Amino acid sequence: MDILLQQIINGLTTGSVYAIVALGYTMVYGVIQLINFAHGEVVMIGAMVAFTVIMALAGAGLPLPPFAIVLAGVLAAIPVCMALGYLLERLAYRPLRHAPRLAPLITAIGMSIVLQHLALLIWGRDPRAFPQIMENTSFAIGGTGGAAISSVQIAIILLSLALMAGLTWFVYRTRFGIAIRATAEDVRVAALMGVDADRMIAATFVIGAALAAVAGVMVGTYYGIAHYTMGFTLGLKAFSAAVLGGIGNLAGAMLGGLLLGLVEALGTGYISEITDLCRWPLIGDGGGLLTERCAADGHVVLFGSNYQDVFAFLVLILVLVFRPSGLLGERVSERA
């Protein structure tokens, strides 16, 4: 039971990060139906910038509290990523707004490659170790030896919730947010109503990038590592989460992110036990084909944690095939 609880905590933490990244995908998609493939790289750049600032401050020997140093890292990463998000939109995507659908997708892949290798040039090929300056205390849940939740995990989950709430408020309660939603509904009509559509589209990129910056710092401090390739898979998974929840839908992205995090953690945690043939009747469990092997090894596992990266893709494919609008998506994506 403790283990299950621990896996749920793990899943919720990763899921919160996915959710924050997924929000960036879903906002952009909601407005211009573009999969911003380079979004994962924005997360990576955010982590790298924060890494540089934190290293510099930690090394400078200033009498700053650790919390302030990390905060400075975040505050540096956010504007850099926002600028990057704006540049991406302005230089790569805006000129293609009326091009065939596939053109921006190819551009996005191109930008993703470019950003990765620029990061390689700047920060090198080796993984960079995030300095461990914040005290990372673990709190035991249900006695010693049971599940534990660390202060970083608590911080990630709480911060994610706050960001989600803040974004929801922003999009639904402010004039700016309403203008963004109007643009998402119909660019032309919104423009007729006096909304500067270009600005709104750029705004979704910039807001998404700011969230990505925070996500980057979260991932960096959580795993203690930043690497120039870290963004790509994370981005794909977050995209899967957005699709799972219903792309274009903010609540969907959050739900999808948390669900995907849980699916991954629980899948990794339990799939090997479920697919252990030795536990199956007829095959391993007494008188089966594998009795000898089971007696020798104790287990014959078909699928283990080696398939953990498959889960996200499987979820993505299944959702798209059986429920293309996702869990909460109202809009059916049949705009050929």
Next chain:
Amino acid sequence: MNTTVRTLSLSVAAAVVAIGCGKQEAPPAPQAQTPPPAPVAEVVRIGHVAPLTGGIAHLGKDNENGAHLALDEANAAGIKLGGKPVKFELVAEDDQGDPKVGNTVAQKLADAKVVGVVGHLNSGVSIPASAIYNQAGIPMVSGSSTNPALTEQGFTGVFRVVGRDDQQGPAVANYLLATAKPKTAAVIDDATAYGEGLANEVEKTLKAAGVKVLPREKGTDKTADWKAVLTKIKGKKPDVVFYGGMDATGGPLLKQARELKIGAVFSFGDGGCTDKMAELAGAAAEGMICSQAGIPVQAAGKQFLEAYKTKFDMDPILYGPFTYDAAKLLIAAMQQADSADPAKYLPALQSIDYNGATGNIQFDEKGDRKDAEMTIFTMKDGKIAPLAIIKSGKSLTLDEYANLASPGTAGK
């Protein structure tokens, strides 16, 4: 070692330009240029291949330096083969750690009529390339490819002077058995040829000693999130954990394990046997156990260490002493056979008994080094420090080994 460098492997083609540029390179060996009357030294080409670009370029350069030094020394010694003075020339190539490029480069060396090859660095590149050398009748000696499959192909001219994964695996497993006396063990790998191969050998040895080994857990060579895997392992309460993989993933693994309060002894192969582990895992790295194939760099022959330092203004990093020995071996075999013709010196190479910078070298019938040494390290104050050298199943301290390895007494 066996690091996979994920170079985008499309460096294929470009036949057209490549021809033009190819001319800048070493021209195909002029075979039959009869030397003018004066006894001009005959050039004997020896190839060296390792990744010189990409993630482990520094290791590739280290390998090349080792071979370079060996050839320079041989040239200074004025070796004669068949009564004629010879000059050894290193044809150094870059395989980018990519099997496809490796094959092309191997062919290049065959075209250049090298008489022997030192390399490659990665097993994944060495294995396919060995087929090309075998066909061209060129002996190859790797100083760093540890995957058992390399010498299991039945090729007569394929050797290595470094221990195999299935020698390294048992060494670290036996050390764990002797010191930690585990009842339950968890084995994790990064699903690469290197990590999985090593993990398999560790598992085999542990199982044979009656230790209960949990179902294998895996990540990838990029995994940063080990929490789910570690939580699962935590529930089974293992006494020791072995991870087959590189430091880039091993560091986070160790750090997260300690965060989850897993108290087991953590152990790694040579990929996780670096100072980088301390950087990535912080204080969690202290006391970890790891192994390297061969002897620690500090234990290599003094003469070699000094010569290397003088020539390259740095210490050898990892496999430099091994490629040095590999090149020296080739030359020694040629001297014994008094010929640089592969067909003639190959038998001498097979039966060689040589004392090099990494100790005594003899090959078994497969081309593996007999009784290769393994070293066990631990992390102490953020640096890996050798604990013991395993030789002939015996655990020796550094000093004991130094006494043993002095010429004449080596080998038993």
Next chain:
Amino acid sequence: MSRKTIGIVLVALALLALPLVLTQVGTAWVRIANLAILFIFLSLGLNIVVGMAGLLDFGYVAFYAVGAYTWALLASPHFNLHLPFWAILPIGALFACVAGALLGAPTLRLRGDYLAIVTLGFGEIVRIFMNNLSAPFNVTNGPKGITRIDGLAVGGLDFRATDRFLGIDFTGPAKYYYVLLLLLLFVIAVNLRLQNSRIGRAWVAIREDEIAAKAAGIDTRNVKLLAFAMGASFGGIAGGMFAAMQGFVSPESFVLHESIMILAMVVLGGMGNVWGVIAGALLLSFVPEFLRYTVEPAQKMLFGRLLVEPEVLRMLVFGAALVLTMRFRPAGLWPESWHKREMREGEAA
């Protein structure tokens, strides 16, 4: 017309003589040429899917992998099977074709960009399975890959050994060259024939406007499936040749970046245009080697050391090329004549 014939004859002679000339320089260059042909072949296979039918496939390398592994498993000591090439190559193509249909059937009703992501995921799934199907039952030998794969052998002719015909030595790679050239001619012919066939036009119709195509009576689903399956089959054949030539396959050769590279060849050259795709494939094969031989020495001369590795520079160039092509020449450097026509009409309208 006669000038054209003379041109064709000259090109044919040059192509036939190429390996013999290259062998003089070094057999390594024949190997490089072979890999280049293989990639042209692959990009022409993908051209059917992406260029003609407009289905963005980010996981093409999966079919290449299926073909390569089929050859590796059926002709190596791994299962101790040594089937002849005329059995394996069609089986490999068939497996790849089935894989293509399996992927295509449920996903083809998805819109273009979703399809791209799903194919990407599929490509990764295939690679992950190949990498992990070594336990609990060893099928693919996992990340270690499969070694000692049989080469191509036709009758008594072993393609790995050197043979002497008409007083000329033909090395193994040189012989492979001719086989690959033959296959290349075949795929070019298929591409050209398709371009103006009923199916080809149906594909173009779907690419341009699926709903209109449907309205015009095209069974869009089957026609799209056909494109997928056909492209996949060519990928399978290329994979088989790759396995035979290299003698070694491992999952490392089938990573996402290979898919993107092949896609870049198609996109850059000109989607749908056979000659454009060939030019694109040659260009992208040529750029890295060019950078290798120019950038490295140039940097060493200017700065005394290597600042930017050619490999990194190559990736930057690839990425930028994709972006810039889409921005300034969305139809590729050598666009399909059909595209050109369309653009001119667009200007007139």
